[in-house]
Amino acid sequence: MGRVKDHRCLFLKNVPYNATEEDIRKVFRRAVAIRFPGGAKGPSQGIAFVEFKNKAVAEEMLKKKQKAQLQGRDLIVARVQRRAVTNADSKKAKGCSVKGTTLFVSGLTDETTAETLQAAFDGAVAARVAVDKNTGASKRFGFVEFDSEESCRAAKDDMEDCEIDGSKVTVTYAVSKEEGSARPPSGEKLQGERRRHAAEVIKLRS
Structure with a gap:
């Protein structure tokens, strides 16, 4: 459009x-x-x-x-707030702090692509679905990057209790590898999953 x-x-x-x-x-x-x-x-x-x-x-x-x-x-x-992702957008996204500008999305289907994931979030400048290095199969979680904390927060609020490709997803703020490893152990499954895959945030920005 x-x-x-x-x-x-x-x-x-x-x-x-x-x-x-x-x-x-x-x-x-x-x-x-x-x-x-x-x-x-x-x-x-x-x-x-x-x-x-x-x-x-x-x-x-x-x-x-x-x-x-x-x-x-x-x-x-x-x-509708669609816009093309320019080189300037990409550089800005890479240069911004991970905390507050990246969302961690779990509960994806095996078929959900990065394009679908990005399209589901208003204002997203990049998205990535994590895949298994050996099989290429989706790990059923991904990351969505924004160019500002405000855009990230608004998108997170919009996607509460929503579905993507027929699967109800959980949307939280992503944590950096350092932040994730510094946190004490938690009994919550989601927190454990976020810590195990925190390094994926860095890959999104690279």
Whole structure:
């Protein structure tokens, strides 16, 4: 989508995977077009783009549909904020502090790609899905990088209790290798997983 279209589009998350274009139109009756990532015929990633006649209608729907539901699931409605990742963005992302600008996402499916992971988070400048070096199979967790702590925090809040590729994911702030190793042992499974894979954060930024 181009910059002009972005102004009149809304980005939907947490869309039921079996929802149809018609189902979404029933919620957004003023929509002029509905699209799915990668030209898919349905919300296979739990994501959809809804286009309206103009920016004013899009803004009106953004306000009115914040608590909209589809098949009993709360939709997350946001402005489209897509932008190309430039060299400047990459350098900025690499130069920023890991703490507060990188999210650790666990509970991914085997099929979730880095592209899908990045598309699920507004404002992300990079994403990486960890894979086994020997088999190439996904380790079912990944990292999403942002260019500011504010963007990172907002994206984390948006993705609470959400699904990616049909799997409910857990989103937390990533920790650096040093920070992870300095923490005392914890009985919580998630904390243990984060410590074991903390070094992956460094790989994302390299």
